[in-house]
Amino acid sequence: MIFLELAKRNLQLHYIRTILAMLGIAIGVIAIAALGILGNMMYLGISSQFADIGSIMNVNPGPDAPSDADNRRYLTERHLQTIQQTALPNPAVGTYSGSDIMQFRNSRAWASVYGLSTQDMAIVTELEEGIYPRSTGTAAIGAVLAANNNFKLGDKVQLDKLGYVEVVGILKDSGSRMSGLSADRAFIITREWYVSVFDSPGYDSVLIKLSDTTTYTTVMDEVQTALNKRDREIISIWDTSSFSDMLSETLGQMSMFLTAIGGISLLVAGVSIFNIMIMSVNERIKEIGIMRSIGVFRWEIMSMFLYEGVLLGIIGSVIGGVLSLFAGYVLAVGMEMVEFFFNITTMLPVVQAVTMGIVLSLICTLYPAYMASKLNPIDALRHD
């Protein structure tokens, strides 16, 4: 391994330019890896927020659905039954929705009211505390409504239409979920009470709870086919696949852009390695001539310079990889995304960037090393 040793010693001899070249590679690797980590964390963060998106499918009345005197469209009991049959084994729940005005400590505020049967409530919402309402005069309320007004179990709230409502349950915060019941600021009451207070010809929405979110499109297609016959749009379902397509496309473009920036800095580092290796070869032409006269083969000369460039690349890239883990962690802490940092897909860009750094160093060393191996021994010996 004399040629590896010679490569090491030459790097040590010219330590300033060695350090500079390693720094260049390290910066390139950090740029690619850190930006990759950033892109991945953002992707993971955003997609986790939308993970629930497909777990409940909202089936709303379409333009051709029946409507009441106020032009409010609704779905009938028969529609619900068709949906329930089509969606099996996924449960489908008919919901009523309206609004009322809440009177509380001398102020008045709008509040949503949902009506659905008690057993259906458990399908589309989750309780934080208390129980679901079973009778007239009781309600479960949304987490935000409870928190904002400091409502507790047992509190009685007065509303214009409903009158006094006793809070028997408080729901879990649904977070940023974009489908299902928007119950965070709402009163959830029994279907019977709702129908007796509000004038309601049919369901305002049907919710299908999917056991497997990947079946979203299939169920959507089946329900649409079952109800939207002869080009009549009785129901409309939000096509989440187009949304998630758009989301992943945007994120993909963003991470490509970030990687391109990192790639440019790595490319610059590659050029500097190329430069250094050309210098290294030119400084040592005479030495190459002596080696060749002693009986060193061309490929051995080539290997000596390849070792030198790849050694530069390995040390620079590994330093860059370690530093980019730190940089990524700092980013994760800053973006409050630490839970997404310790993740294989987040670590992957580091491995990729280090590999890229090493491979690039090898590529940038190939030509100078080849040039050195092709030198004519006589010309090399005459060189001064």
Place this chain on the structure above:
Amino acid sequence: MTPVLQFIHVTKTYTLPAGDVIALDDVSFTVEPGEFVAVMGPSGSGKTTLLNLMGCLDVPTEGEICINGTSIADMNDNELTHVRLNTIGFIFQYFHLFPLLNIIENVTFPQVMKDKGKANNKRAHEILQSVQLETKLYTHRPNELSGGQQQRVAIARALINDPPLILCDEPTGNLDSKTGRGIMEMLFALREAGRTIIMVTHDPNNAEYATRIIQIRDGQIE
């Protein structure tokens, strides 16, 4: 006995944009084992060209060169490298030690190349002792040594693989006359130990150590 070296009607032409330069013109001679040949001639007469051909660094334009009975005229780079590694020891005017290697490593370098293995430091010590280099210098780098010391290391490096042919290009050209005499006596001792040496020089004092002198002028042997 097979001659160590045979030149048979060797011509070497360099093709330059200004026209061809005939560096060697129909040169024939033979060197037998144990000879100490001095090649002499004025500057530009073709001495270095001759040495490069003898050292298998180049092939002739015309004619035949045999080293230990093997023709090298049609060899490719790889084959020539093999011949150099196995049969030739070079000693240069400017010593040409490897600045990145210490003395022991410089001496063992050709042996490591030949054996494709570990350095034989024991043998390197023996040879360095035979060229009278102090042990304490063995781990020094070449630039810490005087010219005479460096040339002795170069001789040790040329000897480590026990080559049948030793080629020297002005071995004393860069040394003061006293040190130069020491080096010449060392080469003379090698010749007495049975080695074959060919030396290019234009110092007549050096030529006195040789058993034969080849005079060259305008690419031709006189």
